[in-house]
Amino acid sequence: MNHVSISAPDLDASIRFYTHVFGMERVPAPKFPDQIVAWLRLGDQQLHLFQREGAPQYHHFALDVDDFEAAYLKMRELEITDEATFLSGIRELPGGEAQMYLRDPGGNLVEVNWPDASSLDRSVVTDMVRLVDVVPQDAEGHAARLYTAGGNRATQERLGQG
Template sequence: MAKAVKINHVALVVSNLEKACEFYEKELGLEPLPAFLFDYPTAFFKFNEEQQLHLTEWDDTYSFRGHVCVQVDDFNTIFYRMKELGVIDILPWGKIRQLPDGAMQMFVRDPSGNLVEISSLPGSEIDPKIFEDELYKPGIYVSGRNDFRGYKSADATLYHDRT
């Protein structure tokens, strides 16, 4: 049986390619890459040597809870910048939190309304003022649905290779 081995890229549909490109390039620091010669608006960005983000402009409907998670190297700076921009969205998954593995988590909307989870590595230094901010809440998100299906563990983590 064949096995999927990694995520090569994530494609997000945007309503305005130029505004979306500016957000991902200037606010999240992604490097633009040449895209194929498609006959529709699209842009590719480099996360690292193996993973990319693809943006493509269409008139589609956006997901309320579906998201892509982006690991950042400086959660503090990103938090304050996203708060300044007013793009932190606490409605789908709750307030900013520190997960049980120690990673910080927040959700923001890009200019097209796509939900982007921003996460730090467990053990990253976090500004204590964030824990006092009105947008922070301790503990994991609780939906109130009381439906515990799925693969769960007290030792869960977003980061499997902590080296």
């Protein structure tokens, strides 16, 4: 994937949010006739923010982070985790991955992923829920993997595949 583009009704607030919370870097962006845009980069990933009338809706997008525990603590400090959308704000998937959800200033749902929940310090990440304890999984659910061998370079290194 090259980038994800999301609506940012308050473009400046969204730029501050993504640069402060995720350490994204603003990169040059072209001007368009019907919208104001800002492009941000995090490693090999890009997030394109746009401000325009009649913005399309979507469900969520997901980001990898270099330090899940630091991101978790920042989300808790800012009180931006989304506890309602998926039964809990943070959970362990059947494949062993961790994910948490938050809302940005524009109300967009953002998923933050980590490849190995067992590597997280449970004295820091205190409220992770195991999905298998909430929803029984069939064989397909147990076989599901959020990360694949074809993932981005940083993810491959974390999984020992790079």
